[in-house]
Amino acid sequence: MERLVSARADLEDNRARALRGLEDRLFRSYQRELDGLAAEQAQEWAEWVESVTLQADSDLRARFEQYGFANGPLLARVAFLTRFPLPDVAALPDPPIERVWARMRIEEARFKFDLMKRLEEGFLQDVERIEGWMEEQLDAKRLAQSVRLTEQTSLYQERARSEASVAFQSTAHDFESRLAESSVLPFPQLPTGTVRLESTNPWTVPRWGREPVTSQRDPREELDHDLSIWARLRGFRLVSNPREGRNATTEFLEWRKSRRLGP
Structure with missing residues (x-):
């Protein structure tokens, strides 16, 4: 019984690997469409970068001109009042009280210099805002392109799994329908390791009794005995070459499980 369980586990493992391999091949068939989507997104990205960059440059240019028109006259006036290049106007010492005109010039320069600083701060804030908008866009x-590509990839993966499952089930059904023509049954417990089943004229044997049967045979002899009965029932001939037929392990195990009434 342990050998049968091991053989069934090997069979299920082989089926799982075959199914995964089929899924991979089917998914690769969709890779061209994914590559096409990636190329389309690359073109969209280049156009989007150009569009956003042009808009940001236009906004920056307009804001710089606005700043220049407001700041230019102030800069010229401060330069006239304090001489050029501009000193640190805020740090200029106060002229003596008796120098009234000098004190008025310094006070005006300080006032206009303060206006210039506020204009510059506003301009820099607008530059940061425009650059932030560009990065957000x-x-x-x-992100939108990444989500779309991920969703499309997941869709094709699910489609490949579904198609592989349908194809695998269809193959299994076709295998059952053609089993009577030619089948190979790999079985590690047998001395040959595999058997080939070829269709002959079906033999008939009496139905087994309804009372529980307890076999006194060695497990390997019992397995060979059951395999021989199963093959005769279906008109199969057992051979050892695994290249000449098809795998029928599952059918034999299911038949053996359903027909044996004893342990």
């Missing part, structure tokens, strides 16, 4: 596009 690019990140959003990048």
Whole structure:
């Protein structure tokens, strides 16, 4: 019984590996479509980067011109009041009280210099805002493309699994329908390791009794005995060459399990 369980486990493992291999091949058949989607996204990305960059450059240019128009006259006036290059206006010492015009020039320079600083701060904030908008647009596009490609990949993977399962079941059904023509039954417990089943005229044997049967045979002899009966029932001939037929292990094990009433 342990050998039968081991043989069945080997069979299931082989089926699982075959199914995974079929899934991989089917998925690779969809790879061209995924490659096409990736190429399409690359073109979309290049166009999107160009569009967003042009918009950001236009906004920056307009904001710089606005800043320049407002800051230019102030800069010229401060340069006239303090001489050029501009000193640190905030750190300029106060002229003596008696120098009224000098004190007025310094106060005006300080006031206009303060306006210039506020204009520059506003301009830099707008530059940061525009650059942040550009990064957000690019990140959003990048994320959308990544999600789309991931979803499409998952869709093709699921489709490959479904198609592989259907094909595998169809193959199993076709195998059962053609089993009577020619089959190979690999079986590690047998001395030959495999048997080939060829269709002959079906033999008839009496149905087994309904009372539980307890075999006194050696497990290997019992297995050979059951295999011989199963083959005769279906008109099969057992041979040892595994290249000449098809695998019928599952059918034999299911038949043996359903027909044996004893341990």
